[in-house]
Each structure stands twice: as structure tokens, then as C-alpha cells.
Amino acid sequence: MLFDAAEIARRVDALAGEIARDIRGDLLAVVILKGSFVFAADLIRALERAGLSPQVDFITLASYGAGSESAGRVSLVRDLSEDVRGRTVLIVDDIVDTGRTLKFAREELLGRGAAAVRTCLLLDKRAKRNVAIEPDYVGFAIEDRFVVGYGLDLAHRYRGLPYIGVVVPTTP
Numbered sequence: 262m263l264f265d266a267a268e269i270a271r272r273v274d275a276l277a278g279e280i281a282r283d284i285r286g287d288l289l290a291v292v293i294l295k296g297s298f299v300f301a302a303d304l305i306r307a308l309e310r311a312g313l314s315p316q317v318d319f320i321t322l323a324s325y326g327a328g329s330e331s332a333g334r335v336s337l338v339r340d341l342s343e344d345v346r347g348r349t350v351l352i353v354d355d356i357v358d359t360g361r362t363l364k365f366a367r368e369e370l371l372g373r374g375a376a377a378v379r380t381c382l383l384l385d386k387r388a389k390r391n392v393a394i395e396p397d398y399v400g401f402a403i404e405d406r407f408v409v410g411y412g413l414d415l416a417h418r419y420r421g422l423p424y425i426g427v428v429v430p431t432t433p
């Protein structure tokens with residue numbers, strides 16, 4: 262266990278407070294699926310408690326590669342339904358690793374005419390970054406370890422764990 266449910270809940274509330282202090286008025290939260298659906302559900306409700314009521318839309322991006330390593334190619338699997346032109350957008354994702362997904366999403370939204378794009382990441386695995394991008398809001402900075410739970414998967418499973426855990430390899 263890296264972060265338990267209570268620790269995550271406290272941090273998500275604090276993040277929502279920071280965001281609500283910085284951003285006023287119209288906001289479109291763009292949730293990057295699949296991994297961030299659990300974080301986003303909690304963050305959106307925390308934002309509401311903090312006095313900010315964003316619209317919400319979803320985009321599915323995937324970075325393809327073998328096993329736990331992302332290979333460097335980001336593809337758009339399912340698009341937004343909203344027009345982002347002129348909007349202030351908050352990208353919500355579970356983890357930034359190499360940074361490619363976040364960079365792709367940010368450039369895509371700016372390219373479509375978003376007025377401003379802010380980024381909120383629950384986890385930041387800084388050691389793995391290989392493109393220049395820094396998220397605006399970060400829940401927890403973590404070491405280079407493979408994490409699961411609270412939306413994050415291992416081979417498409419364990420997304421429903423209420424905590425974030427580190428995968429420990431077992432010997433056969």
C-alpha cells in the first residue's frame with residue numbers, strides 16, 4: 262500500500278480547494294480515460310464542494326507498448342463530445358509518467374482553440390519524464406514504481422481497489 266483511501270480523499274479535497282481558488286467561472290473538465298475515472302469522480306465532487314461546478318467531458322487516449330512500459334505513441338481512441346473553443350479546460354488524469362499522454366492532450370486541446378488548458382494529475386512519476394511538461398496540480402509525486410488501484414490497472418484489472426498499491430513481483 263502506497264496511499265490509503267483516507268489519504269487519497271484528503272489530498273483530492275486539497276487539490277480541489279487549490280483549483281477552486283485559482284479558477285473562477287466557466288470550466289470544462291476533460292477526463293482522460295480510462296485510468297482517471299475514479300480520481301475524476303472524486304475530484305469533480307470535491308470541486309463542487311469547493312464551490313466550482315465544472316462541465317465534464319471524456320476522451321480516451323492510449324499509449325501502446327508491452328507490459329507496464331508505454332511505448333511512446335499516443336492514440337485517440339474515443340473523442341470528446343464538447344467543443345473546447347474559447348473554453349478554460351482542466352485536463353484530469355491519474356498519472357503522468359513519460360509525459361507523452363499529457364503533452365498530446367494539452368496540444369490537442371490548444372490546437373482545437375481552447376482558451377486555456379490547466380492540468381491536474383493525481384500521481385507524478387517524475388523520474389520517467391522524457392518530454393518537457395509539468396502538470397499544474399499534482400496529488401502525489403511518486404518514485405518509479407508500478408502502481409495499481411484507484412483507477413490504475415495491471416493488465417486491465419485492479420482498477421477498483423480503493424487504495425493505491427505498488428505491484429511487488431512474486432517468485433514462482
Ligand code: PRP
Nearest residue numbers: 294295296323324357358359360361362
Ligand atoms: C496511462 C495513464 C496516463 C498515461 C501516462 O494510461 O492513465 O494517461 O498512461 O503515461 P505517459 O505519461 O507515459 O504518457 P494508459 O495508456 O495505460 O491507458 P489507461 O488509462 O486506459 O489504463
